[in-house]
Amino acid sequence: MKRKNVSDAVIRRLPRYYRYLDDLHNKGVVRISSNSLGNKMGITASQIRQDLSCFGEFGQQGYGYNVDELRAEIGHILGVDNRHRLIIIGVGNLGHALMQNFRFLDSGFTLDAAFDVSPDLIGSTIAGVPVLSMDDLETYVSEHSVDVAVLTVPHSVAQSITDRLISAGVHGFWNFTNVELSGGNEDVCFEDVHFADSLLTLSYRISEQPIE
């Protein structure tokens, strides 16, 4: 079956399903009903059934879902078994934090290299990953298969670095720069992490008072 026209909202819920199922799997839970899963996640059972129906038939009337199977299926849909290759551009505090703490492999990515302009960092290794010079970016990308670049660079250089990466053939960007990047063609995917959007959502919630 084709999985065309899956809405953005459904796509955004998939990683949550995966996270909850992974948690259940780690706790040794073998099967779960859509009601119980919905209760945990704060959504309705019918929402779950509807979301999953975009991708095929899952679960069994009266039995529910086999946790391991559904986890594996959703993982497969998300591409966690594709072993995408990833590089980090910009080894400041945030770049460091991701290199040292984020489990890329759990999301199906291998972090192969990081790039920076600082002579103090170039040639060093962080969490087993080499830090290379920005001068070698194009050569590296042409010689290695790179699916995704993580952008943890200052916003002033975000677009120009993106342009270099796109020219070199990178088509996925995990963007922490708070800049709305443009890619020029529809094969390029940007996933933006906007910390401020998240904090403002919290601000709204704690400010929320009925306005009389």
Add this chain to the structure above:
Amino acid sequence: MKRKNVSDAVIRRLPRYYRYLDDLHNKGVVRISSNSLGNKMGITASQIRQDLSCFGEFGQQGYGYNVDELRAEIGHILGVDNRHRLIIIGVGNLGHALMQNFRFLDSGFTLDAAFDVSPDLIGSTIAGVPVLSMDDLETYVSEHSVDVAVLTVPHSVAQSITDRLISAGVHGFWNFTNVELSGGNEDVCFEDVHFADSLLTLSYRISEQPIE
């Protein structure tokens, strides 16, 4: 008017409106039509009008929106003029990154203090903000007004620290720990930043192929 029953999807779009309007404001744009704003944001003009109608009447037929006014109104709705007070728990790489690079004030927050267990950090100052001992957490919270705690601690201690903070009276949490925290009462707000969810969304998009 009351702003009850505003959907989660609308709330999540508000910071985006704010970000785009702020950008227009910085570029000196005085007014914008809902069509142009929609084009920029990749949503329809009618979506914008519908979203904003949850909060009152904005814009004028034939004129569009006054950028500064709408920016100020949405900022007000989001609570950016409330000057919420915020502390950071855990000064590892990510805590450092937020303290040094994130503009809390732009989102209406003042960062007053950070807390850690490391003797090397306690007593130091990072980006003008003092790092205090976790032993002094309850005393500090009882003596200062604290609206939000940013959690950048290891996941093993995330829930126990949350419990301490809730007991001390903190009711807003910006949670980077990847743990689903529970609060016990509905006055407590959690805003989770799940890096993995974001990266998995990107994985889906770059893996996306019609399944025949």
